[in-house]
Amino acid sequence: MLDEKLTKNIGLRGVTVADSAISLVDGQAGRLLYRGFSIQELAQKASYEEIIFLLLAGAPPVDAAISQTREDLGRHRVLPKEIVAGLKSLPLNAGPMDVVQGVVPAFAATDSLCGSDDRQLVYQSCLRLISGFALAAAAWQRIRLGKEPVEPLPDPDISHAASFLHGMWGRIPTKGEAKLMDLLLILHAEHSFNASTFAVREVASTKAHLYAAISAGVGALSGPLHGGANARVMGMLLDIAELDKVETWVTERMAAKGRIMGLGHAVYKTEDPRAAILRQTAEKVLAGKKEEKWFRLCLEVEKVGRAKLKAEKNLEIYPNVDFYSSPVLYGLGFPIDMFPVFFAVSRVAGWCAHYLEERFAEAQPKPALYRPRANYVGRLCGTEGCPWIAHEQ
Amino acid sequence: MLDEKLTKNIGLRGVTVADSAISLVDGQAGRLLYRGFSIQELAQKASYEEIIFLLLAGAPPVDAAISQTREDLGRHRVLPKEIVAGLKSLPLNAGPMDVVQGVVPAFAATDSLCGSDDRQLVYQSCLRLISGFALAAAAWQRIRLGKEPVEPLPDPDISHAASFLHGMWGRIPTKGEAKLMDLLLILHAEHSFNASTFAVREVASTKAHLYAAISAGVGALSGPLHGGANARVMGMLLDIAELDKVETWVTERMAAKGRIMGLGHAVYKTEDPRAAILRQTAEKVLAGKKEEKWFRLCLEVEKVGRAKLKAEKNLEIYPNVDFYSSPVLYGLGFPIDMFPVFFAVSRVAGWCAHYLEERFAEAQPKPALYRPRANYVGRLCGTEGCPWIAHEQ
Numbered sequence: 001m002l003d004e005k006l007t008k009n010i011g012l013r014g015v016t017v018a019d020s021a022i023s024l025v026d027g028q029a030g031r032l033l034y035r036g037f038s039i040q041e042l043a044q045k046a047s048y049e050e051i052i053f054l055l056l057a058g059a060p061p062v063d064a065a066i067s068q069t070r071e072d073l074g075r076h077r078v079l080p081k082e083i084v085a086g087l088k089s090l091p092l093n094a095g096p097m098d099v100v101q102g103v104v105p106a107f108a109a110t111d112s113l114c115g116s117d118d119r120q121l122v123y124q125s126c127l128r129l130i131s132g133f134a135l136a137a138a139a140w141q142r143i144r145l146g147k148e149p150v151e152p153l154p155d156p157d158i159s160h161a162a163s164f165l166h167g168m169w170g171r172i173p174t175k176g177e178a179k180l181m182d183l184l185l186i187l188h189a190e191h192s193f194n195a196s197t198f199a200v201r202e203v204a205s206t207k208a209h210l211y212a213a214i215s216a217g218v219g220a221l222s223g224p225l226h227g228g229a230n231a232r233v234m235g236m237l238l239d240i241a242e243l244d245k246v247e248t249w250v251t252e253r254m255a256a257k258g259r260i261m262g263l264g265h266a267v268y269k270t271e272d273p274r275a276a277i278l279r280q281t282a283e284k285v286l287a288g289k290k291e292e293k294w295f296r297l298c299l300e301v302e303k304v305g306r307a308k309l310k311a312e313k314n315l316e317i318y319p320n321v322d323f324y325s326s327p328v329l330y331g332l333g334f335p336i337d338m339f340p341v342f343f344a345v346s347r348v349a350g351w352c353a354h355y356l357e358e359r360f361a362e363a364q365p366k367p368a369l370y371r372p373r374a375n376y377v378g379r380l381c382g383t384e385g386c387p388w389i390a391h392e393q
Numbered sequence: 394m395l396d397e398k399l400t401k402n403i404g405l406r407g408v409t410v411a412d413s414a415i416s417l418v419d420g421q422a423g424r425l426l427y428r429g430f431s432i433q434e435l436a437q438k439a440s441y442e443e444i445i446f447l448l449l450a451g452a453p454p455v456d457a458a459i460s461q462t463r464e465d466l467g468r469h470r471v472l473p474k475e476i477v478a479g480l481k482s483l484p485l486n487a488g489p490m491d492v493v494q495g496v497v498p499a500f501a502a503t504d505s506l507c508g509s510d511d512r513q514l515v516y517q518s519c520l521r522l523i524s525g526f527a528l529a530a531a532a533w534q535r536i537r538l539g540k541e542p543v544e545p546l547p548d549p550d551i552s553h554a555a556s557f558l559h560g561m562w563g564r565i566p567t568k569g570e571a572k573l574m575d576l577l578l579i580l581h582a583e584h585s586f587n588a589s590t591f592a593v594r595e596v597a598s599t600k601a602h603l604y605a606a607i608s609a610g611v612g613a614l615s616g617p618l619h620g621g622a623n624a625r626v627m628g629m630l631l632d633i634a635e636l637d638k639v640e641t642w643v644t645e646r647m648a649a650k651g652r653i654m655g656l657g658h659a660v661y662k663t664e665d666p667r668a669a670i671l672r673q674t675a676e677k678v679l680a681g682k683k684e685e686k687w688f689r690l691c692l693e694v695e696k697v698g699r700a701k702l703k704a705e706k707n708l709e710i711y712p713n714v715d716f717y718s719s720p721v722l723y724g725l726g727f728p729i730d731m732f733p734v735f736f737a738v739s740r741v742a743g744w745c746a747h748y749l750e751e752r753f754a755e756a757q758p759k760p761a762l763y764r765p766r767a768n769y770v771g772r773l774c775g776t777e778g779c780p781w782i783a784h785e786q
Contacts, residue, residue: 036773206614368404373407
């Protein structure tokens with residue numbers, strides 16, 4: 001009963017569901033634009049605070065807007081005591097993505113603006129959530145190690161990237177570390193209608209509040225096919241472990257019809273521009289460090305994997321963003337199960353932009369509650385004669 | 394730039410996204426089938442435990458399956474101490490839907506089977522979550538009133554409905570109360586691809602675990618356009634307050650282009666079969682009680698509202714499930730902000746069935762990660778000449 005129409009809509013591939021002015025992912029040309037600006041230009045020239053303003057407000061930031069955004073983010077660097085108590089109540093072996101998915105709705109109760117229908121107020125809640133979410137994620141990393149969360153740094157001159165690292169490490173990061181985290185945050189902030197962003201918009205379409213929607217996005221990002229992919233790349237690198245084992249590992253993996261993690265992307269048919277930026281960055285920042293090994297391993301997996309995929313399957317496959325972010329995050333000391341959490345800490349900016357767009361778009365016709373159709377392939381008792389047997393209750 | 398294709402896909406109306414054998418919502422005929430059985434037949438003859446088995450396993454339950462389901466649900470009636478501590482850490486004014494959305498990922502850490510790729514093990518997690526979710530929802534209602542959660546009753550002869558009411562009230566409900574809650578649970582358990590169920594499937598499509606997906610469903614259900622609707626019906630009834638004010642209220646509401654809550658449904662073009670069942674039930678169970686007043690008010694709003702919509706807009710509008718569930722829930726003593734929580738406690742069965750179907754469907758082609766397209770209507774700096782201004786950082 002699988003009809004032709006259904007086949008076409010598997011995974012909603014190619015089905016346009018809404019207007020969006022937030023980002024353009026041009027898979028053919030390998031181009032990624034945030035609000036019209038190329039990711040390459042932004043990676044070179046912008047800060048994550050500017051990206052937050054750009055994505056949420058829609059306009060390139062002028063000086064006053066940047067100062068205001070920095071001030072707002074700094075002012076919102078508060079971990080309410082209820083959030084800390086909630087984090088401390090969790091089993092220490094709780095998955096970090098489960099922890100941060102659950103913490104988002106808890107923030108709702110501590111936000112007096114929560115549930116507002118006024119775009120400006122929801123915008124403020126977005127900044128509050130972006131700040132608080134990073135703090136809560138960082139705090140969990142400390143709590144599960146038996147440490148106390150650190151007192152957040154409200155100083156607007158301390159970047160969001162530095163605040164996040166400080167929250168985990170308990171020390172103010174070096175300029176280089178903060179700059180690297182800033183770049184990572186910029187590169188992961190937004191990527192049009194992927195699975196998690198669409199989950200956020202799906203929930204927003206019911207007019208649920210910001211926190212309900214963002215929590216759903218975290219849930220989708222936690223999937224191994226989505227935000228869990230960077231952790232799986234690192235798992236692969238650790239499994240291969242040595243440069244001279246790459247050839248054998250890739251051969252065996254392909255013989256077993258397994259995927260080479262981090263190679264290939266559902267949308268990009270050429271190189272993911274974020275991967276190219278991260279490859280360059282990784283080469284520079286890991287040079288001479290002990291983690292350089294993992295970067296070298298990446299290069300080799302890319303070379304061998306691409307050549308074999310070309311030779312055996314005639315496929316031109318390129319690394320995606322998860323591929324080269326892995327050695328960089330590992331080099332920054334992130335535990336592997338915090339890789340997807342880092343991803344969420346960055347992507348929350350894009351999710352917030354999509355929440356605002358879904359709820360307050362000026363487009364006509366207005367977006368409606370997402371309610372697709374199922375192709376019913378089940379039993380039909382009326383015609384098939386299958387009476388329900390009543391049982392003792 | 395709104396193209397024709399997009400216009401057609403607003404809210405994904407009419408877009409078939411997957412096969413499903415779980416339920417059929419026939420909006421034209423006003424028919425609702427769970428696994429092929431009509432909701433009328435199930436409401437008369439089945440228990441909620443049987444519905445759980447029917448939805449999750451796909452087959453009508455034989456005696457052994459019912460006993461096993463009852464035993465499993467009873468055995469899983471445990472509130473881990475971490476969950477109770479987490480609930481107690483929340484501000485007492487936290488929205489109950491936020492609380493239960495956040496509690497679902499917390500359950501993940503207390504389930505040793507969480508994250509399994511084995512359908513049978515995930516099935517067990519489903520039963521565990523169905524039991525635990527109702528207990529946590531009930532516990533929150535006590536905690537926010539300053540009471541201690543009650544010790545759950547593992548006895549499999551105590552129905553899920555009775556266990557839920559016991560969890561809130563601290564006393565074992567009468568047979569009549571338990572039977573009424575059982576009916577309410579049956580009627581709300583499943584409704585094909587609505588917004589929350591689609592959110593669950595969206596998250597499941599990333600291979601995220603059960604708890605991540607169900608939490609997203611709760612988030613979507615919390616929206617005023619979705620599961621929040623029953624609370625808004627009751628708000629309307631309390632606002633009207635008196636039978637002789639219905640005419641004026643409806644007239645003013647329509648003049649202000651406001652909706653009459655609980656009338657009309659996006660899918661049913663005739664009467665929602667659940668509304669008809671609940672109208673009959675409400676008449677019976679509320680007769681002679683002080684809450685009968687709200688049922689009488691419903692009848693009058695239905696009569697006046699339908700007549701006016703017919704006369705002024707030539708629309709045939711019928712009540713939906715939220716309309717008559719409101720006086721019944723109110724009669725059972727539910728606070729209004731717990732109406733959507735009750736809905737979630739019931740719907741978690743349908744969500745679990747959809748999670749299992751999305752993850753383990755045998756259909757070919759396999760469902761893929763849901764990733765629709767956006768129609769990009771934003772800035773294009775390459776051609777429009779809008780250079781990024783680098784700022785001091």
